[in-house]
Amino acid sequence: MDKIGDLIKQLRIERKMTLKQVSEKTGLSISFLSQVELSKSSITLQSLSKISDALGVSRSYFFTEQYQPTEIFRSKNESEINFRKSNFTYQSLSGNVSNPVFEPMFVILLPDKENVTINTHGGQEFVYVLEGTLTVLIGETETELENGDSFHIDSSKPHTWFNRTSEPVKLLYVYSH
Structure with a gap:
């Protein structure tokens, strides 16, 4: 499937969940979730993370067509990047490891003009x-990270990260469930 909204709806139905139930688990409005499923609204990285957690799948579930799972990942196998009406793209780097303890991903964030929301969830x-330049908000502390900078947090701490600049930000993102 080419649309994240279609995948979200299909997975929600397979899980026998209503929009209301997903809304309660994510804190996102029913209206917004419906608009995303109908591909009438773009989705942010933070919202996709909340939906992934609520539906019990990794974030890379929505981007499986971007790589061929193997134990070895070669960058020359990278397919064309498609932002699909969103301000980011993920590319999983974990290959075909089943039930991974953590998941490494390559992420490109386009300039983000939307309001960002603080998140908390399980894992790290x-x-x-x-x-x-990546802007990171952890608790009430805002920091700008440049090439070579990093952060590692317990995801239960209120946080978010986004691209406030006019240029894309490329990063390595590793999260645990």
């Missing part, structure tokens, strides 16, 4: 900035 996150 590690982000390493490869290119650009």
Whole structure:
């Protein structure tokens, strides 16, 4: 499937969940979830993370067509990047490991003009900035990270990260469930 909204709806139905139940688990409005499923609204990285957790799948579930799972990942196998009406793209780097303890991903964030929301969820996150300037908000502390900077947090701590600049930000994102 080419649309994240279609995948979300299909997975929600397979899980026998209503929009209301997903809304309660994510804190996202029923209206917003419906608009995403109908591909009438773009989705942010933070919202996709909340939906992934609520539906019990990894974030890479929505981007499986971007790589061929194997134990070895070669960058020259990278397919064309498609942002699909969103401000980011993921590319899983974990291959075909079943039930991974953590998941490494390559992420490109386009400039984000939307309001960002603070998140909390289970697990941990590690982000390493490869290119650009990433704005990170942990608790009430805002920090700008440049090439080579990183952070590692317990994801139950209120946090978010986004691209406030006019250029794409490329990063390595590793999270545990």
